[in-house]
Structure formats: C-alpha cells, structure tokens
Amino acid sequence: MGEAPAFVVDDLLQNQDGFDSKSKGCKITTTIGDKTYVIGGENDESTLSLEVQIFDKATGNCATPIVLGAKPSSCKGLSAVSLNDDRILIVKKGSTPDDCIWFLEVDTRFVREQKKIQGTDVVAWSRGARGYAEKPVVISGPSGVGKGTLISMLMKEFPSMFGFSVSHTTRAPRCMEKDGVHYHFTERSVMEKELKDGKFLEHALVHGNLYGTSIEAVEAVTDTGKRCILDIDVQGARSVKASSLEAIFIFICPPSMEELETRLRSRGTETEEQILKRLQNAKKEMEQGQSSGIFDHILYNDNLDECYESLKKLLGLDGAVAATQRSAPQGIDLPADHSVSKMDNKIIINCGTAELKKASKNLIVLDVSSLKGGAPGRTRGLDVYAIDSFSDGLNGINQPS
Numbered sequence: 001m002g003e004a005p006a007f008v009v010d011d012l013l014q015n016q017d018g019f020d021s022k023s024k025g026c027k028i029t030t031t032i033g034d035k036t037y038v039i040g041g042e043n044d045e046s047t048l049s050l051e052v053q054i055f056d057k058a059t060g061n062c063a064t065p066i067v068l069g070a071k072p073s074s075c076k077g078l079s080a081v082s083l084n085d086d087r088i089l090i091v092k093k094g095s096t097p098d099d100c101i102w103f104l105e106v107d108t109r110f111v112r113e114q115k116k117i118q119g120t121d122v123v124a125w126s127r128g129a130r131g132y133a134e135k136p137v138v139i140s141g142p143s144g145v146g147k148g149t150l151i152s153m154l155m156k157e158f159p160s161m162f163g164f165s166v167s168h169t170t171r172a173p174r175c176m177e178k179d180g181v182h183y184h185f186t187e188r189s190v191m192e193k194e195l196k197d198g199k200f201l202e203h204a205l206v207h208g209n210l211y212g213t214s215i216e217a218v219e220a221v222t223d224t225g226k227r228c229i230l231d232i233d234v235q236g237a238r239s240v241k242a243s244s245l246e247a248i249f250i251f252i253c254p255p256s257m258e259e260l261e262t263r264l265r266s267r268g269t270e271t272e273e274q275i276l277k278r279l280q281n282a283k284k285e286m287e288q289g290q291s292s293g294i295f296d297h298i299l300y301n302d303n304l305d306e307c308y309e310s311l312k313k314l315l316g317l318d319g320a321v322a323a324t325q326r327s328a329p330q331g332i333d334l335p336a337d338h339s340v341s342k343m344d345n346k347i348i349i350n351c352g353t354a355e356l357k358k359a360s361k362n363l364i365v366l367d368v369s370s371l372k373g374g375a376p377g378r379t380r381g382l383d384v385y386a387i388d389s390f391s392d393g394l395n396g397i398n399q400p401s
C-alpha cells in the first residue's frame with residue numbers, strides 16, 4: 001500500500017467532464033465509485049505492460065491488487081471504458097484481431113467471491129471474444145465406468161467438433177500416457193501454488209491425488225472454436241456447476257459394481273490397493289451422481305455401442321455428418337490509431353485513419369449488450385460492425401451494416 005501517484009491525483013482533481021477514463025502517458029485511469037483503477041506501465045519506449053493499481057479515494061491509499069486470469073500481452077497504448085460499474089473494457093492499440101479487446105473485472109460475482117477468499121483487493125482479466133461457444137460437456141462417473149473410452153470415440157468420430165480439456169494431476173503417468181496430451185503431470189507443490197494464484201476453474205482430491213481443470217485448458221479448446229469436453233469427478237462437477245461456466249453435465253453409471261470391478265481390473269493400470277480405493281470411492285460417487293441434482297443426464301454404460309449412441313443423441317449428434325468443419329471464432333481487426341467513447345450499450349471506436357476514411361467506414365461499434373461468460377475465462381458475445389459516421393450518422397449505430 002502506498003500514496004497515490006501524482007498524476008492520479010491530478011486526474012481526479014481535473015475529472016470534471018463526466019467521462020470516467022483518462023489517459024496520461026503510459027497509464028489510463030478509470031474511476032468507478034470510490035476507486036480509481038490505474039492501468040498500464042512502462043516496458044520500454046514502444047510497448048507498455050498492463051499492470052493494475054487501485055487508488056482508494058476514501059483512504060487516499062494506492063494498492064496493488066491480486067490480479068487473476070492470464071494478463072494481456074504488452075501493447076502500444078490503450079483506451080478504457082467502464083461497463084456497468086463491474087468491469088472495464090480495454091481496447092489495446094496495435095494488437096492482433098484476437099487480442100485487442102479485454103475486460104478488467106473489478107466487481108463481478110467471480111471477483112467478489114475471490115475477494116472473500118483472498119481477503120484483499122482482487123481484479124481479474126478476461127479476453128473479449130466474438131460470438132458464442134457451445135456449452136462445454138462435463139462427463140463424470142466412477143473410475144473404470146468407461147468415460148475415457150466414450151470420450152475417445154466422440155473425439156475420433158468428430159475431431160473438428162470436440163476438444164479435450166487436458167487436466168492437471170499429481171498422480172504418476174501410466175505407461176502409455178503423454179504429458180500435455182492425457183494430463184499435465186505436475187508436482188504437488190507446483191499445483192498448490194497455481195491453485196493459490198487462481199489458475200484453476202476447479203480442483204479436487206481424487207483417490208489420494210490432486211486433479212484440476214485449469215482455466216487455460218478450457219480456453220485453449222474454446223479458442224479453436226471446438227466444444228470442450230471435461231472428464232472430471234463428481235466433486236469437480238459440483239464446483240463447475242457453481243462457477244460461471246455454463247455446461248451440460250452427464251453422469252455415467254456402470255451396469256453393476258461387479259462389472260465396474262471387472263473393468264478396472266482388466267484395464268490393468270492400478271495396483272490392488274488403488275483398485276480397492278477406487279471401488280470404495282465409486283459407491284459414494286454413485287450416490288452423489290444420482291441424487292445431487294448436478295447432472296442433467298444419466299447414462300448407463302452396459303453395452304458400449306448403445307451407450308455411445310445415447311451420448312450422441314443427447315448431444316444432438318445422431319445423424320450428424322462426422323466431417324462437419326468448425327471455424328475458429330473471428331477476431332476483431334482494429335487499427336492502431338483510434339479513440340473510444342460510449343453510447344448506452346455500444347462502444348464506439350473512432351478509427352480516423354486515411355484507409356478507413358477511404359473505405360467510408362470510420363467508426364467501429366462494439367455492441368456489449370449481450371455479453372456472456374467472463375473471468376475465469378473469455379467474455380463472449382461481442383457484436384462488432386463498422387459504420388460510416390457521415391452517411392450512417394450516429395443513428396446508424398442501431399443498424400448493423
């Protein structure tokens with residue numbers, strides 16, 4: 001904690017024009033209520049890193065909060081606008097189309113929860129993305145029931161449609177398992193540190209080892225435009241259900257406990273002690289899976305092919321053409337030279353470049369009325385279109401061209 005930088009105080013004294021964001025050199029300040037968020041910092045002459053400080057007007061103190069989520073890469077400048085008093089939209093100058101719109105969440109549900117957990121100020125970064133991603137699919141069930149087998153079948157038949165969320169685990173790799181493909185195999189102390197740093201969507205102690213889904217694992221799949229599949233235990237499914245990630249939850253049951261034991265033993269990957277532990281835990285998981293209200297669908301994996309057909313049916317894939325290609329979500333192509341203002345739910349980016357003037361489209365509108373998701377993860381649902389300020393007029397903002 002320290003005193004406010006001089007330029008913040010200057011800005012606060014001069015902030016009489018009603019606009020909530022001001023830029024000064026390499027930093028921008030945005031005031032929401034009693035707090036002024038100072039975003040930016042210097043790297044070298046041409047790029048700046050996006051550090052965050054909070055100036056509290058009530059106490060006169062300036063503090064560095066805990067910053068969650070992957071941080072935006074350095075840029076050549078930035079503009080900022082506050083949205084609904086709970087997040088700040090940042091437009092990075094001179095960035096690639098998929099990396100120019102970011103949100104700094106300062107008072108969203110996720111941030112409020114994290115403030116309670118951490119006992120200090122917290123903010124969270126979330127990258128903006130156009131359009132919507134299909135809901136992720138969470139698959140749970142006792143060890144050995146066939147989750148992995150069913151997921152492999154789905155990924156093999158629909159390779160361009162589904163992507164697997166690669167979990168972290170502290171358990172040792174099995175002989176055919178590859179790091180980064182089946183799991184990110186990690187040390188317990190490393191994973192505990194990453195958990196503390198807010199890098200995980202969920203985690204649980206399963207059969208004596210730590211397992212967890214990192215935010216990055218889910219984003220890596222959804223950024224490719226594919227639908228994300230999570231293979232996680234019931235505790236993890238409960239955490240995801242309570243999170244801001246909207247998903248479809250499927251629980252897989254074995255035909256009997258005897259058959260489950262047969263499958264676990266015939267897989268031959270666990271020691272006798274581990275098999276007994278997994279079977280013991282399976283009883284609890286079966287009870288919770290069928291009665292917790294977490295799961296939208298329960299499937300019985302007796303005959304594998306029949307179960308797979310049922311899985312496809314509930315995902316709307318019966319009769320689907322396997323070769324259907326998905327394209328990755330489009331980015332946003334913004335010129336480096338622009339200024340930003342706000343009109344209701346629309347952010348207007350004025351691109352006063354000669355090129356765009358020639359193309360007679362010099363305003364880009366970001367419609368933020370249908371945002372979804374957010375930290376931890378991407379903020380989706382940005383609608384982006386260009387208009388001409390001369391012929392379309394500002395009324396044209398309501399009419400995407």
Ligand SMILES: Nc1ncnc2c1ncn2[C@@H]1O[C@H](COP(=O)(O)OP(=O)(O)OP(=O)(O)O)[C@@H](O)[C@H]1O
Pocket residue numbers: 141142143144145146147148149150263264266267301302303304305
């Ligand atoms: N319907 C089925 N009938 C017979 N064997 C099956 C069936 N489904 C899966 N199996 C077999 O059961 C074993 C366990 O399956 P799998 O590894 O997919 O389970 P899992 O639920 O992913 O387990 P874990 O949670 O431990 O990762 C495998 O050897 C697999 O071939």
Ligand SMILES: Nc1nc2c(ncn2[C@@H]2O[C@H](COP(=O)(O)O)[C@@H](O)[C@H]2O)c(=O)[nH]1
Pocket residue numbers: 140141142143147167168171202203204206207211212213231232233234235236237
């Ligand atoms: N809560 C989570 N559970 C996970 C995750 N990844 C896997 N799992 C579950 O662990 C057990 C055991 O898996 P195994 O590979 O050791 O046999 C199984 O039920 C998985 O569903 C995770 O990220 N989070």
